[in-house]
Every structure is written in structure tokens, then in C-alpha cells.
Amino acid sequence: MMIIKSISELRQAIKQKRAELPKATVGFVPTMGYLHRGHASLLERARKECSIVVLSIFVNPLQFGPNEDFERYPRDVERDLAIAKSAGADIVFFPQVSEMYPKPTKTIVGVSGVTERLCGASRPGHFDGVATVVTKLFNIVLPDFAYFGMKDAQQVAVIEQMVYDLNIPLTIVPCETLREDDGLAMSSRNVYLSDEERQQAIVLSRALSDAEQALEAQQGAITVEQLRTVVTDRIASAPLAVIDYADILTYPALEPMDQIREGERFIIALAVKFGRTRLIDNRIYNR
Amino acid sequence: MMIIKSISELRQAIKQKRAELPKATVGFVPTMGYLHRGHASLLERARKECSIVVLSIFVNPLQFGPNEDFERYPRDVERDLAIAKSAGADIVFFPQVSEMYPKPTKTIVGVSGVTERLCGASRPGHFDGVATVVTKLFNIVLPDFAYFGMKDAQQVAVIEQMVYDLNIPLTIVPCETLREDDGLAMSSRNVYLSDEERQQAIVLSRALSDAEQALEAQQGAITVEQLRTVVTDRIASAPLAVIDYADILTYPALEPMDQIREGERFIIALAVKFGRTRLIDNRIYNR
Numbered sequence: 001m002m003i004i005k006s007i008s009e010l011r012q013a014i015k016q017k018r019a020e021l022p023k024a025t026v027g028f029v030p031t032m033g034y035l036h037r038g039h040a041s042l043l044e045r046a047r048k049e050c051s052i053v054v055l056s057i058f059v060n061p062l063q064f065g066p067n068e069d070f071e072r073y074p075r076d077v078e079r080d081l082a083i084a085k086s087a088g089a090d091i092v093f094f095p096q097v098s099e100m101y102p103k104p105t106k107t108i109v110g111v112s113g114v115t116e117r118l119c120g121a122s123r124p125g126h127f128d129g130v131a132t133v134v135t136k137l138f139n140i141v142l143p144d145f146a147y148f149g150m151k152d153a154q155q156v157a158v159i160e161q162m163v164y165d166l167n168i169p170l171t172i173v174p175c176e177t178l179r180e181d182d183g184l185a186m187s188s189r190n191v192y193l194s195d196e197e198r199q200q201a202i203v204l205s206r207a208l209s210d211a212e213q214a215l216e217a218q219q220g221a222i223t224v225e226q227l228r229t230v231v232t233d234r235i236a237s238a239p240l241a242v243i244d245y246a247d248i249l250t251y252p253a254l255e256p257m258d259q260i261r262e263g264e265r266f267i268i269a270l271a272v273k274f275g276r277t278r279l280i281d282n283r284i285y286n287r
Numbered sequence: 288m289m290i291i292k293s294i295s296e297l298r299q300a301i302k303q304k305r306a307e308l309p310k311a312t313v314g315f316v317p318t319m320g321y322l323h324r325g326h327a328s329l330l331e332r333a334r335k336e337c338s339i340v341v342l343s344i345f346v347n348p349l350q351f352g353p354n355e356d357f358e359r360y361p362r363d364v365e366r367d368l369a370i371a372k373s374a375g376a377d378i379v380f381f382p383q384v385s386e387m388y389p390k391p392t393k394t395i396v397g398v399s400g401v402t403e404r405l406c407g408a409s410r411p412g413h414f415d416g417v418a419t420v421v422t423k424l425f426n427i428v429l430p431d432f433a434y435f436g437m438k439d440a441q442q443v444a445v446i447e448q449m450v451y452d453l454n455i456p457l458t459i460v461p462c463e464t465l466r467e468d469d470g471l472a473m474s475s476r477n478v479y480l481s482d483e484e485r486q487q488a489i490v491l492s493r494a495l496s497d498a499e500q501a502l503e504a505q506q507g508a509i510t511v512e513q514l515r516t517v518v519t520d521r522i523a524s525a526p527l528a529v530i531d532y533a534d535i536l537t538y539p540a541l542e543p544m545d546q547i548r549e550g551e552r553f554i555i556a557l558a559v560k561f562g563r564t565r566l567i568d569n570r571i572y573n574r
Contacts (some may be wrong), residue, residue, distance in 0.1 A: 052530065106398055108399070109394065166422050167294065169427075
């Protein structure tokens with residue numbers, strides 16, 4: 001496994017590997033590091049589907065707000081490299097901020113519509129930062145396939161919109177959220193949680209399961225408002241949980257819906273704070 | 288010469304030509320059509336420097352304001368194809384608006400800083416439209432070199448900034464402005480001019496030459512304000528000319544300058560209206 005910090009070396013390495021393997025495909029897993037089994041599952045899928053697997057580890061300052069956790073975002077490169085290796089990565093791209101942004105960027109890739117609600121509303125500028133760095137990484141790696149976890153469902157919607165609008169020549173592969181045994185969605189930020197918060201954090205996935213059950217029990221008779229109440233009631237059962245949002249929107253357009261319609265995909269998306277830690281989770285439903 | 292209207296066919300054609308020619312380079316000349324000798328010179332340069340030459344003809348609605356000349360922008364595809372062929376194009380990409388924008392784009396590539404002044408100020412949203420469509424075209428054509436005329440010096444600065452910031456894997460080749468015998472910069476919009484306007488339109492290039500002479504005559508002793516007066520006096524000598532802007536800025540950052548400094552590149556950039564027709568011209572100076 002190659003570990004590369006410079007853009008020009010990365011381009012050279014990928015070019016060379018492509019030249020060695022005619023008809024090679026490059027699978028790319030962009031991450032912010034502090035890898036967990038969710039990331040490993042993306043790498044394993046890329047390993048199965050592509051001839052060359054590239055992982056990037058880059059905590060992108062552009063997608064963090066001024067009062068967010070850029071500085072304290074967890075980092076553990078040694079462990080990341082071990083996970084990357086065992087999951088089958090060929091190349092790990094691990095640039096410094098000065099390599100990705102030698103000067104402050106004047107160019108921003110902005111996606112409207114899908115970014116208006118959820119994390120787009122809670123974290124102004126976040127998705128501009130995501131879309132911009134992902135565009136940069138795509139231009140550097142030139143992958144055929146890029147793998148993203150559905151825990152960040154809005155991020156997937158934003159990237160897919162951007163790829164469609166800008167004719168970026170690759171395929172986005174959305175991958176299922178991996179969960180701890182008790183249902184908590186895997187996240188690098190779970191490490192922030194105290195024991196008590198960690199116990200209560202299961203209300204996010206519980207709330208999504210409650211919604212599933214309510215939908216099944218009431219076959220089409222349930223309203224959006226009733227469904228939201230099912231979800232928020234469950235979250236409120238955790239004394240430390242503070243809801244940032246609990247929204248029911250169409251997917252992937254992420255627009256409000258007045259009723260649950262047969263055959264329409266929708267998402268229940270949650271962001272819940274435990275102390276300073278903000279967790280997200282979601283489930284996509286198909287009536 | 289191939290004439291292609293669909294993105295997928297264009298990609299296929301370029302892929303095939305690349306496969307036929309190992310180490311092939313693709314030179315790309317994006318235009319809005321109604322080609323003149325300026326465009327032809329870009330194609331000829333691409334022909335000299337690259338193995339595959341792609342021309343695009345697309346009047347991009349996204350870069351026109353609501354009261355601008357999108358509808359009446361001159362079009363003559365038959366003549367364009369003849370010029371393209373004789374200048375050595377291999378492929379002409381000539382998409383409809385519905386091919387480039389099957390749905391209204393939600394993704395905008397925005398460049399700040401270099402777009403604040405000149406045409407960026409006079410034509411709000413113009414460079415968002417330019418940067419977005421150029422990004423799309425780059426993602427479709429995947430050129431190694433892209434050729435742009437320096438008549439649109441701010442456009443070149445915007446595209447170069449964008450390529451730098453987004454790590455777009457290609458080289459921008461800025462090319463000299465071509466001029467009519469009397470000095471008028473070639474432009475598809477010159478066709479809008481009445482005979483009288485056409486005669487007076489030479490004041491743009493005259494003003495730039497006057498500035499050159501004033502700079503030479505006064506070796507460093509001339510102020511920015513004096514230089515601006517030289518330029519605006521000459522333009523004012525044409526009764527039909529209405530100045531949109533006549534600015535002296537650093538190049539390529541396009542920032543205001545308080546004095547002319549030894550060794551600092553700067554641009555005198557002009558936009559002048561004759562009736563409904565808006566002409567631009569510029570010259571870059573190096574003291």
C-alpha cells in the first residue's frame with residue numbers, strides 16, 4: 001500500500017497503475033480519517049468492484065463552521081493506515097491542508113435546493129465546503145467510482161446532484177450505513193460521547209425503527225405530522241438529547257412533503273446533540 | 288471532421304480517438320459560435336500543439352443576464368463549420384441547450400475576487416455562468432489544453448483561478464487578441480454595429496495605444512489617474528461611445544492599484560457601449 005502526501009505524486013502513481021492494467025477502474029473512498037468499520041466497508045466494496053482502490057484522508061477545514069469541531073476532530077493516522085491496508089486499499093492519499101489549499105480558495109462549488117434543509121440549514125457553508133473539496137479530490141484522483149456512506153444521506157444527494165449538473169465522469173456508489181450492535185450509526189464523532197451519552201445515543205436509530213413500525217402498522221393512514229411525533233417522542237425519552245432537526249423530506253430532492261404518498265421515496269433525517277457532540281442518522285422509506 | 292450533438296457520443300468519439308493514438312493530447316476551443324479569425328487562430332494553435340482538436344459551439348444561456356442578448360446573439364452554424372474545418376478541427380461539439388441543461392442546474396461554480404470588477408460588476412452572475420459551463424465542458428471533453436482569447440482577459444483570469452483552485456487536470460493557453468486592420472478587436476458582437484458605430488468603435492484600441500504611448504513618454508512618472516484620463520479622453524472623442532467601465536487593475540488578480548509600480552503587470556480594461564452593443568477590449572502592460 002502506497003502512502004502519498006503530494007498531489008503530483010498521487011497523480012503519477014495512479015497514472016502508472018492505470019498504465020500497468022489496461023481497462024483498469026479506479027475506486028475512490030474520500031474520508032476525513034479516524035476510520036471505523038463503516039469506512040472499511042466502503043473500501044471493501046471498492047476492492048471488490050475496482051482494480052485500483054484509493055482512499056483519501058483529509059479533514060477539510062472548508063466544510064467546518066467557525067464554531068465547529070475542526071481542531072478537535074479525532075485523528076489517528078496509524079490506526080487508519082492499518083484499517084486501510086486490511087480493507088484492501090492500494091493507495092492512501094493523506095495531504096496536508098497546505099497541499100490542498102496552498103492559497104485560500106476563491107472558487108466554490110455551490111449546490112442549491114438539496115442543501116437548503118437539514119445539515120445545510122444547521123451548518124451554513126458546510127456543503128459548499130464538501131462540494132468544493134470533493135470536486136478537487138475527483139479532479140486529482142479521476143476515479144471511475146466513488147463510494148459514500150448513506151449515514152450522510154444529504155451529502156450523497158449533494159454529490160449526486162453536483163456530478164449530474166457538472167457532467168463529472170464517474171459513478172457515485174451510495175453504501176449502506178454500518179451500525180453498532182445496539183443500532184447506533186457508526187461515526188468518527190461517536191468517540192466524543194461520554195458513557196451516559198453513548199447509552200442514550202441509541203434513541204436516533206430507535207426513533208427511525210419506531211417510524212418504520214408506525215408506517216407498517218398504519219398502512220398509509222399516518223400523516224407526516226404523526227410520523228414526526230413518533231420520532232420526536234422517542235428522542236425526547238433520552239434526557240440528554242437535544243434535537244437539532246428531525247425532518248421528513250422527499251429523497252433525494254430533500255423537499256418538504258405534506259403527505260406520505262404511495263411509491264414516493266422519503267427520508268427521515270435526524271440531527272441530535274448530546275452535549276457538544278452532534279450525531280446524525282437517517283432512514284429512507286418507500287411506501 | 289465529426290459534428291456531434293450528444294454528450295455521450297462526444298465522449299465516445301474522443302475516447303476512441305485517444306485509443307487510436309497512444310500519447311494523444313486533446314486541445315479544446317470552447318466558443319459561442321459565430322466564429323471569426325480570432326477563433327480560427329485558437330483552432331490553428333490547438334492544431335499545431337495537439338493531436339486531437341475539439342471545438343465546441345454553445346451559446347450558454349447561464350452566462351447571459353435577463354436583459355442581455357442571449358436570444359439575438361448571432362448564430363451561423365454552416366459558416367462556423369466551414370471555418371472549423373479549414374482551421375483543422377477534428378470534432379465540433381454543437382449541443383442543444385437541453386443537452387447541456389436537461390434540468391435547470393442546481394450546481395454553480397463561483398469564483399470570487401477576480402470577478403468583483405469589470406464585467407463581473409457590469410454583468411452580475413455572468414462569470415458564474417461561464418465558470419459553470421466551462422467546468423461542464425471540461426468534464427465532457429477532458430482536454431489536455433484549452434485555448435482562450437485574451438480579448439476576454441477577465442474570463443481567462445477567472446478560468447485560470449478556477450483550474451488552479453479545483454485542481455482541474457489541464458493547461459489553459461491564453462492567446463493573443465486578433466484585430467481588424469484598423470485595430471478593432473475581433474468579436475462576434477461587432478456584427479451588431481451600424482456603419483457609424485463601426486467607425487467610431489476604433490476608439491477602444493486607440494485608447495489602449497494612447498495609454499501605451501503615455502506610459503512610454505513619461506517613464507514611471509504617470510499616475511493611474513492620469514493614465515485613466517488619457518484613455519477616457521480618447522473614448523469621449525467618439526460621440527456615440529458610452530463608457531461602461533475603463534479600469535486600470537493588477538493582472539491577473541484584477542485588484543485596484545494606487546500607483547504604477549516597476550515590474551507589476553497591470554491591465555487597462557474597457558467596456559464601451561455603442562447603442563445596444565457593448566464592446567470590450569484590453570491591453571496588459573508591464574512596466
